Amino acid sequence: MYTYDIEQLLKDGSAIRLKPQGYSMYPLFHPGRDEAVIEAYPIHLLRRGDIILYRREQGILVLHRICRITSDGFYLVGDNQTEIEGPLRPDQIRGKLTGVVRNGKSFSVSHPVYRMLSSLWLFLRPIRPFFWRIMALFRKISSGR
Template sequence: MRTIDTRTYIDMLRGLTEEGKEVTLIVAGSSMSPFLIHHRDSICFRKPDRELRRGDMVFYQRADGQYVMHRICRIRQGDYYLIGDAQTEIEGPIKRNQIFALVTQVKRKGKWIRPGDFWWFFFAQIWIRVIPLRRFIIRMYPK
């Protein structure tokens, strides 16, 4: 088995998306829970082929070089504001050239979920609107 740096790996995947390929990645991190769980779920992503909109999950690179996959919660004057599903703090502005991929489907609990499916709709359209209530809802979720 060979171990490589995460940034190097994502750089490689980013290159594949630039070639027009769709790639799959196992989720690492907890910022997208409860929708996506660390090391359980996977995402498929590709270079965006349409205008990005509120609710889209996108991959972007922060100014410090860190790669992040979050959801667009607001677009203002060409700038994007993003947030993880487990978060209450919005990040932005993010410039369009920092966003390199659009998540097209996810494998959640072993089942593929795509736009149009209930859970996709719920997190993209409903969950994105309850940001101030998330802490309370997430605390109550296990109960």
């Protein structure tokens, strides 16, 4: 599916399912396994913590989380990143993540447990590198190396 087709489908009101590539949204999305359900969404209703599909100035479509909204625009960060990108103009936004499909099972991002975990992960953004180092150490210890 071409990116124009994706954008046109969203403009026409269709929900689309995409398999995110790369690891910027790990651990929420595992490349090649999970699917993102994206729908058009009113810009004025977007809030901190929402995951949006947007077009960068370079032309690529990206799926990242809103970490801050100001009068300058939207500031975004991947779940596996610490560097904030922005400001993003409203006209760059194509849609909002409304669901996730993992191993054939769907869940809504409006579920209270998802919202709580999402907020916690966003709050922990500054210490994510430390978190990943601790996890790597635990894996090393548990594997006996």
